[in-house]
Amino acid sequence: MSTPPSAAAQDAFIGVDVGGTHTDVAAVVGDRLERGKALTTYDDFSRGVLDAVAVAAERHGLSLAALLARTRLFVNGTTVVTNALTTLTGSRVGVIVTAGFKDSFRFAGGARQAVFDDHLQVNAPDIFSRRALLEVDERVDWAGQVLAPLDRAALAAGVDRLVEQEGVEALAVCFLNSFLNPANELAALEVIQARHRELFVTLSHAVFPVRGENRRWTTAVLNSFVQQGAQAYLDALAARLREAGLAGGLAFFQGLGGGISHGRARDYPLALLGSGPAGGALGANALAKRLGAKHVLIGDMGGTSFDTGIIVDNRLHIDKHVDLGLLHTGVNIVDVVSVGAGGGSIAWVGERGVPQVGPMSAKSTPGPACYGRGGTAPTVTDAMVTLGFIDPAGYLGGRFPLDGALAEHALVENFGARFGWNAEDAAAAIHDLVVVNMADAVREVSVEKGHDPREFLFLAYGGTLPMFAMQIAERLHIDTVVVPHMSSVFCALGLLAADFVLRSDRTVAWDLSNLAQLDEVNALAAQMEAETRSEMRAEGFTDADIEVQRSADCRFLGQSYELNLPLPPRPLTAEDAPRIAQEFFALYERTYGAGTAWQGVPTQLLTLTITVTGRRPHPDVRRAVTRPTPAAEIQTGTRAVYLPSERRRREIPIYADQRFTPGSEIEGPAIIDANDTTLFVPPGCRARRDELENYVLTRSPA
């Protein structure tokens, strides 16, 4: 593990992203990167994974076994947990809760949505049967004292009933204030294990030892809910990879943006939630560092949605305590906002008689009208074919020709006719609306967090976005757009940048002016660090590879939002307390504006966070030698393309990706046709290819 990354020249690293439609592979051997793609196989995910890896192996000129044999690390990102929660399919969970509080799950922290329409006001979904809900006598108070011990006999009888009569397959134990004192939850585990050793049990304090029973309990229940499905996936994949000859390590990618071991993923499968988008974000950050960019907005446009997120100072923004619809959890994942704007998004006319695009999507069946599979609703893809951005004959390298006539027909008949528009007018309107929708989403992730998008670089990946990226950037006054190399397997590539990460959060609720609590806080921090470190050591990391960060969520007493600030990596002293309070005050004013901090109110350090990173060797992809090709030699021809900024169609140059050597540069308006990606360079902009083979789009100086 302490070997320098590039020492073993032919070592391989493999990142696999199991997505909804495709399983993508990025495989690096030595300093050479190849990709692989296969259809995701829902009956047995491991088959699709091995298919895709085999494609990459072949491109490397290796057999599957030979590639796996030299693989040092295999990182897998999977939607298996995200899917289970999206479709609410999981295990039959039994829930054990402090007597008096079983209906907390029904209210779920409040289900009322911030929308007008009463038909949209529904209850939170039931994720377990009410009959599998057991109240037991036990109580811990606000100070962590046991007011009533666990009624072991009643629990034993109750659990037998849940197992025998309700057929529960997993349990969640949810006691009040267990984050302060887990004695009763631990006692419950003892009782359960003595009777039903095989049963999977989640203790709420173990998965989310933080104040707030609604999120902690929901997290525990969901963890048990997804465990069976996740375990089946994890075990099958691990077994098949070993059979196929995988010699090196296997890691699973968390939504938090780092790997964890197979064992940890089995115990805490909920950590795998959101791992796909997190892979893209992590890759984007790794790329941003190589480009020397600190502030980055990211965008990924697929068939149904546009995902966007923010990176500040090369730190991914973590969405603490993510909400899954009406279910509030304590899961921390990389913050990626998704809006319904993709290639398949449908254009329609609402009751107001106003043109709209999305969030409904034609998905892959029937797909956009131009697919010729019976779709009649006009989509973004149809618009882009009509406007000339997409070459219907060259779509997906010519393997999937599109029907431009069908696109035009759908645009007029089912959308534009209402306004007296021809196909081009309708397509231009769709283009403008989808750009506005995506720009609004990017604006939201930056402005919501107090940032001005103008200070950011826009990193655009996925097959469709590079057609729109520069125009989104212009709306937000962003100067530079980067379209990464191998944009379409970018998420899988991101997995290769993953380290192992474990995070531990604990509520301490320390009024910083009360030094009497200092020792207790230090003891807790030491304990959290020791536990997480020892888990890392068990994974084979030496202390030299382990990096520990401490941080804290602070607030003014009486507020309900906190801000996170870093703490020194050592026990805190009496001098630290006022310093933390001062730093918090300054951070608050920096975040919310001068004069906004609360004067004369104590600062509370609410939650302590320890993040332990186990450094993994990463593959290093070589930089190409810059060898500019004159624009005329890159150009393959011209195409009549509708230029939105000029509101007219013009014959513009088409450039070929294969001829676009690093160091080459062209001026817009132009289209760059890559195999599975189309880049549009608007008038007044330039595109250059850098030595990492990314396209860098900038506005030409006026």
Place this chain on the structure above:
Amino acid sequence: MNRRDDDILGAEIHRKALANLTNEMAIALRRTSGSPIVVEAMDFSTCLLDADVEHLGFAAYVLFHLGTSLLGTRFVAERVKEIGEVRPGDGWIVNDPYDGGAAHQGDVAVIMPMFRRAELLGWGFVNMHMLDMGGGGLSGIAPGAHDVYAECLRFPAVRMIRDGKLEREWEQFIRANVRAPGPVLNDLRSMIAANNVGNRKLSEVVERFGLERHRRYAALNKDITERVLRERIAKLPDGVYETVEWNEWDGHDGGDQLLELGLRMEVRGSDLKFTYRGAPQIDGFVNAGRGAMWGQTVTALLTTLAYGDLPVNGGLWRPLSIELGPPGTLVHPLPPAPVSDGHAEVGMRACKMTREVLSQALALSDDPILRARVGGRAHDGTPVSALYGKNQHGGTSVILYLDSPTGIGGGAQSIQDGQDGYGSTCMTGCGLSDLETHEADDPVLFLWRRVVANSGGPGQFRGGQALEQAFALAYVDSLGGPAWNSCAEVPAAGFGGGFPGAGSSYFVVRDPNLRELLARGETPLPERLRGRREVTPNKVGYMTLHRDDVLVIVGGGGGGLGDPLLREATTVAADVGAGWITREHARAAYGVVVDEHDALDAAATELARDALRASRIGGVPRRPLRAPASVGVAVVLDAASQRWHCASCAEDLGAAEDNWRTRAVLRESPIAERYAELGMNVRARREDPPVVVREHYCPACAAALAVDVTVAGSAMLPAPLLTAPSATPRRALG
């Protein structure tokens, strides 16, 4: 592209830009205030109005701010006309329910002009609920006050802001008069900051679109919203729709009064006219100022009719008119009447009446989409206590848990049961706090948090259910403060044969056996807790809790929709299994028999349902009970014959100009007795007249046609009176 339809696309992009603008104002407010009322309870709004004082954008979680922002800004604009000048950086503070800029004094608005260079583009309105506004109430709400002067500070549009800054003298004035001057002043500054952000963004929008196009697009979007709303209203039959409600008042150690309120809605073409009437104003905080009345009326309208593709802007107001009748009443009070809870007392009754008359009209629409918008009334009440005093940490606790007002049920809908923990209709996006947070901050030990069994009004779709919670004052000797509750005796009615929901209440258990139970290792559940149960009036100026006393607050449910006998028996059995309703309630309200293992007894259910139907009309029904074509539409009007019919069996119920209720079988009973049979909560009245439930059944098939909640001896509730279609020329649309 032809010009007009290029405008449509441009106007839509412009609309999104203005929606971003009000959202960014809200972000600025949340980020700079930090007040839990803003970031957690979401009790604020940020609005943009144009120079004609019409809304261009509205971002709010509390819906009645749509009304108060309009009235408050109009008031300021009129003052500006009088004084003849307005400068950039000027700002007015408004919280006067009388002038309409607030629904209650605790909601304070900062209204500032928006300029681009010397051009007045419009107005920003930013409003938030303050921690305190001084005076006799906490957070501005004063159940003990006899007049408006005793409630709290009142600002009828006072220009306190010059050059973007709160003037020093006013700052000192506020500092000297409120309990939490730091946060209150900070909140005022935050509202100025949010207005500034709005002004800057508006300048950018005007820069981008050009002033002429900005105005054209804004006008177009208002016209479009107006047109869509008018199209919906035009699908309601012309006519007059009426209802009544009763406001409860037992404060000031006086009698237990029920105060009559009425609403008449007239549909004429695509116009809606609401005319309220009310009993004379009283010396308690229930009187609703103009802001509360307008705000709560539009609240019911938004939740019922602003579905789908209908952005909110000034166009929404154009088809509406709201008349409050002669002054001096509960719905049109004059000073010195106190008004600090008017939004939650008479105001919430106004919201429920608006919901009712809309349902009456929607039920008679030819359009199935509109018919599907009928619904039961939401509970709409505020069972809450405000306690303050020292806590276990040596600091001060102010306990104003909004969990109970949030934990009340919503009205049943035609596609689903009412939402549990819906909160009041006006409180979209409200959340329920974690009790672990309460226990960490305050000297309380929570004993239970449960769904109140049988709280949702019975119906084909059930009303939303309510929360009951109890805490003991476990860690200090005493705390005290006011308590109030607006919907205990006259619960929320259902619609179309649906039954009313349960009422809400609170009580104290004195000297409980809390410590003995805990010493035995038993958690103090309701079935174990013993002690002296003390029931106070609904509105209490001051109440003291002593060590270990337990405060129990029981929420009320939403009204049901449609005849409960039409609810699937298996669904009723599942409700029993889940513990939402009791076995006895399933039998009494739904005629469904569930055995001790919670299994449905189908044969016994058939007999029980037959027996219930026979008891409804005093004999065996002549026709079978069938589900009406539209859920919750129990009575239909036949267009050809102009006669009312039962929607279940087509029984003739009289001529269109008569009240079909006179043809139905009436069963009237005091609500306390009826709810005892049904196992539902309602607060029994201390004096006459009693509240009664009037159940109207079809004489032929025994279908429940309407279940009215009113006061004994009062007139029969009216049926819609439609205008002959030829009598009213339809107003041209759009």
